[in-house]
Amino acid sequence: MKLTLEIWRQANKSAAGAFETYSLEGVSEHMSFLEMLDVLNEKLTSEGKEPVAFEHDCREGICGACGFVINGRPHGPQPKTTVCQLHMRSFKDGDRLVLEPWRAAAFPVIKDLVVDRSAFDRIIQKGGFISVNTGSPQDANAILVAKNESDKAMDAAACIGCGACVASCPNASASLFTGAKISHLALLPQGQPERWKRAEAMLEQHDLEGFGPCSQHGECEAACPKGITLSNIARMNGDYLFSQLAYSPRVGASTEGG
Amino acid sequence: MDLSSKAPQDVDIRQAWDTHKFRMKLVNPANRRKYRVIVVGSGLAGASAAATLGEHGYNVACFCFQDSPRRAHSIAAQGGINAAKNYQNDGDSVWRLFYDTVKGGDFRSREANVYRLAQVSVNIIDQATAQGVPFAREYGGTLANRSFGGAQVSRTFYARGQTGQQLLLGAYSALERQISAGRVKMHARTEMLDLVVEDGRAVGIVVRNLETGAVSTHAADAVVLATGGYGNVFFLSTNAKGSNVTAAWRAHRRGAVFANPCYTQIHPTCIPVSGSYQSKLTLMSESLRNDGRVWVPKKAEDCGKAPDQIAEADRDYYLERKYPSFGNLCPRDIASRAAKEACDDGRGVGPKVEGVARGVYLDFADAIKRLGKSAVEERYGNLFEMYERITGENPYEVPMRMYPAVHYTMGGLWVDYNLQSTVPGLFVIGEANFSDHGANRLGASALMQGLADGYFVLPFTLPNYLAGVKPGGANEGTAAFKAAEADAQGRLDKLMGIKGKRTVDSFHRELGNLMWEKCGMARTREGLTELLGRIPQIRQEFWENVTVPGSPGELNQSLEKAGRVADYLEFAETMALDAREREESCGGHFRSEYESEGEAKRDDANFCYAAAWEFKGVGQAPVLHKEPLEFKYVPLATRNYK
Ligand SMILES: Cc1cc2nc3c(=O)[nH]c(=O)nc-3n(C[C@H](O)[C@H](O)[C@H](O)COP(=O)(O)OP(=O)(O)OC[C@H]3O[C@@H](n4cnc5c(N)ncnc54)[C@H](O)[C@@H]3O)c2cc1C
Ligand code: FES
Numbered sequence: 001m002k003l004t005l006e007i008w009r010q011a012n013k014s015a016a017g018a019f020e021t022y023s024l025e026g027v028s029e030h031m032s033f034l035e036m037l038d039v040l041n042e043k044l045t046s047e048g049k050e051p052v053a054f055e056h057d058c059r060e061g062i063c064g065a066c067g068f069v070i071n072g073r074p075h076g077p078q079p080k081t082t083v084c085q086l087h088m089r090s091f092k093d094g095d096r097l098v099l100e101p102w103r104a105a106a107f108p109v110i111k112d113l114v115v116d117r118s119a120f121d122r123i124i125q126k127g128g129f130i131s132v133n134t135g136s137p138q139d140a141n142a143i144l145v146a147k148n149e150s151d152k153a154m155d156a157a158a159c160i161g162c163g164a165c166v167a168s169c170p171n172a173s174a175s176l177f178t179g180a181k182i183s184h185l186a187l188l189p190q191g192q193p194e195r196w197k198r199a200e201a202m203l204e205q206h207d208l209e210g211f212g213p214c215s216q217h218g219e220c221e222a223a224c225p226k227g228i229t230l231s232n233i234a235r236m237n238g239d240y241l242f243s244q245l246a247y248s249p250r251v252g253a254s255t256e257g258g
Numbered sequence: 259m260d261l262s263s264k265a266p267q268d269v270d271i272r273q274a275w276d277t278h279k280f281r282m283k284l285v286n287p288a289n290r291r292k293y294r295v296i297v298v299g300s301g302l303a304g305a306s307a308a309a310t311l312g313e314h315g316y317n318v319a320c321f322c323f324q325d326s327p328r329r330a331h332s333i334a335a336q337g338g339i340n341a342a343k344n345y346q347n348d349g350d351s352v353w354r355l356f357y358d359t360v361k362g363g364d365f366r367s368r369e370a371n372v373y374r375l376a377q378v379s380v381n382i383i384d385q386a387t388a389q390g391v392p393f394a395r396e397y398g399g400t401l402a403n404r405s406f407g408g409a410q411v412s413r414t415f416y417a418r419g420q421t422g423q424q425l426l427l428g429a430y431s432a433l434e435r436q437i438s439a440g441r442v443k444m445h446a447r448t449e450m451l452d453l454v455v456e457d458g459r460a461v462g463i464v465v466r467n468l469e470t471g472a473v474s475t476h477a478a479d480a481v482v483l484a485t486g487g488y489g490n491v492f493f494l495s496t497n498a499k500g501s502n503v504t505a506a507w508r509a510h511r512r513g514a515v516f517a518n519p520c521y522t523q524i525h526p527t528c529i530p531v532s533g534s535y536q537s538k539l540t541l542m543s544e545s546l547r548n549d550g551r552v553w554v555p556k557k558a559e560d561c562g563k564a565p566d567q568i569a570e571a572d573r574d575y576y577l578e579r580k581y582p583s584f585g586n587l588c589p590r591d592i593a594s595r596a597a598k599e600a601c602d603d604g605r606g607v608g609p610k611v612e613g614v615a616r617g618v619y620l621d622f623a624d625a626i627k628r629l630g631k632s633a634v635e636e637r638y639g640n641l642f643e644m645y646e647r648i649t650g651e652n653p654y655e656v657p658m659r660m661y662p663a664v665h666y667t668m669g670g671l672w673v674d675y676n677l678q679s680t681v682p683g684l685f686v687i688g689e690a691n692f693s694d695h696g697a698n699r700l701g702a703s704a705l706m707q708g709l710a711d712g713y714f715v716l717p718f719t720l721p722n723y724l725a726g727v728k729p730g731g732a733n734e735g736t737a738a739f740k741a742a743e744a745d746a747q748g749r750l751d752k753l754m755g756i757k758g759k760r761t762v763d764s765f766h767r768e769l770g771n772l773m774w775e776k777c778g779m780a781r782t783r784e785g786l787t788e789l790l791g792r793i794p795q796i797r798q799e800f801w802e803n804v805t806v807p808g809s810p811g812e813l814n815q816s817l818e819k820a821g822r823v824a825d826y827l828e829f830a831e832t833m834a835l836d837a838r839e840r841e842e843s844c845g846g847h848f849r850s851e852y853e854s855e856g857e858a859k860r861d862d863a864n865f866c867y868a869a870a871w872e873f874k875g876v877g878q879a880p881v882l883h884k885e886p887l888e889f890k891y892v893p894l895a896t897r898n899y900k
Contacts, residue, residue, distance in 0.1 A: 030532040057498040063329040111813045125438035129431035134310040137388035144399030154392040
């Protein structure tokens, strides 16, 4: 098939970007979307032009490296599919595809379709872990976890940190990402001791990074390639509220003061 | 060359690690933060090591080329992780896991290392569970297990089909905790280009910031490589696209000997290549062979027909025919070679790529008849979906098509029992070392090894080295650092300056195809000799005719690839040489000259050693050193799957 591609080209963080149009022939329906871009890049390189920068690694939908917007939809038209797993049979001859990077203040564009998602790591640094040193734990089976709770924790833990939730959200909120990690740990007995502190610290970092608030549009759930649900955001908000009411050091301080 | 293992010889293997741990020196807690340690890699091995060293109080710097440590290739592991917990009370033990791993490795690993691996395996599960890794559970709340890759006991722990992801996120969370505590400094999007060696010791690395293109050096008291495997020397493999040999190869060039580079593992069930644009291969879980039947048409002229148009009598269920007792469940290497033979015979199915159809059917029709569609869906539903997403075919109606693909590399930098390479101060962990898997790795054992190295072995052996060096001895201002940095910069400038006609990928594909043909599933002296003639020619053309667009002072993915391919073009030669030198068949290394009735024929009299190659210069023959392997606890025996 033959495609027309309008791709966002931007040299670096400080440069202004613009769309450029390319036409590509001989695209096979068996190609993955990234293989189609590989073919384009081989062609550009052979013509002495700069190839389009895009991020990828596993090409199996699990590392979360890939991701850009295709015709307004993060990761393209196929539900629950990362762009590396999207195949060209989802498109037809003559299609015009507009490719642009995730757009969010907290995700500055580094080059073309590549953005800086290090804000996600900084949110995790504030509490997306259980404080246990290597070598200290008890036998694994000494912690019993009901199967359905464990399954729910796994559903939340399946997040790949790609950033599609942020890209799809009108407020550029990272609530789905943050809520998924908070939920994963909140659903397990191991996560209880730090539960409230975790929700508070991670959400504060979320706001500091410049991600917007959640106003329940639900676009993130639809865009998530791993099917992470909005219930994780509700759980996060509940935990945050609880931390503010009962456990916040600030609340404690004010009672002492009074 | 000193290739002594340094494992205690004066005690029984069961006491070796405890004895060794007691004998090793410790570093006073107050002194630890004065020691700088570099960990290159943030996969299971690197993240677990960096986090644990941070917890111990060392001053750690960790590097990865991805934008976040959470994206390391380990994330893609699916099936599970072994541990000798014996939770199922089915007769498993540390001894049995040790025994199975030595035997599975076809008697080409070091017994003491393997025993230790089995021993610490149980701690890994405790550690990961405490971190919140959501392993699969039974209704009673205990951990679930499955049997994996033909093991007779159920010792594999798993988290759906995403075990690697969950274990890595566990190690990553521990790493992020240390980053936030200020004990680990993370350098993401930073690629190691060279190792700095001064007075015979590893003292630092040269890196390139992939976002700005800036080249710089980092000094340390010890360097740990956890940079993964080199499967992408074949271009097509199940490895992540960025997986590379650069860090290991550069360390090799600086004096670390490379062991058993020819040992590669080929996985039998991957989705076949669909066209010449193919960029990587996707693994389908081995568990599919529990219920799927493998076949090809008996007659080549039937290959173009739809599978349901081929009568039962015209189908060749070749694994069931050749290996009646193991059938479709025979080991990975045997199943892989049999598929290749069928396709070489002109009986492959599916689309032809470059004139040949390379695929065999994996048919669930009988399983659906026997168990019902819903039972099959329950077992394999997610795999069927993934297959359909990639191929556009529905496996409930049309048999799946499969073909073997490169999956894992057992070879790597040689290390002793302390995981130290032949360069003092350079430690190598995870898939990057020549590891505990001998000539063949058992399923679910790579995750185990990476985490064993990172959480439970290196954090004891590295301090033993550090205790003998003065902290802060190395500094970026010395001649060794300046020279290494200038070297790296010069090489980048050279790559940019060629401005030839061919793309980097075109060279990588050419090399990969050739390696797959001549150094893949079945190797011959003749083919390897031909290969050894071709590699230098490709390398020469690369350095004359490659084109790398853009500039070096920015994010430049072509330049990143060019550096990696340049290293593969050197490494491939040593790999082919190792394969030619090893005149036997063992594990994943199959030499067509050494077989009896299709079975690999090992030669213990002449080849019971680890082959460790010393670098002598590009295009110069490397020197072979041998570490003899002794089997005191698991007697040498021949595999038989008929
Ligand atoms: C599809 C697939 C499925 C698998 N399933 C299983 C399974 O079920 N069970 C099992 O036990 N094993 C499995 N394996 C094998 C296992 O996943 C790997 O062997 C293991 O994860 C390797 O871990 P590692 O930490 O050694 O390296 P990796 O995870 O490969 O990490 C390498 C790290 O090094 C960094 N790096 C590399 N080069 C450089 C450089 N030059 N500069 C800076 N950083 C660098 C990378 O950024 C990365 O952080 C599977 C493998 C594949 C491909
Ligand atoms: S490349 Fe890893 S998720 Fe797409």
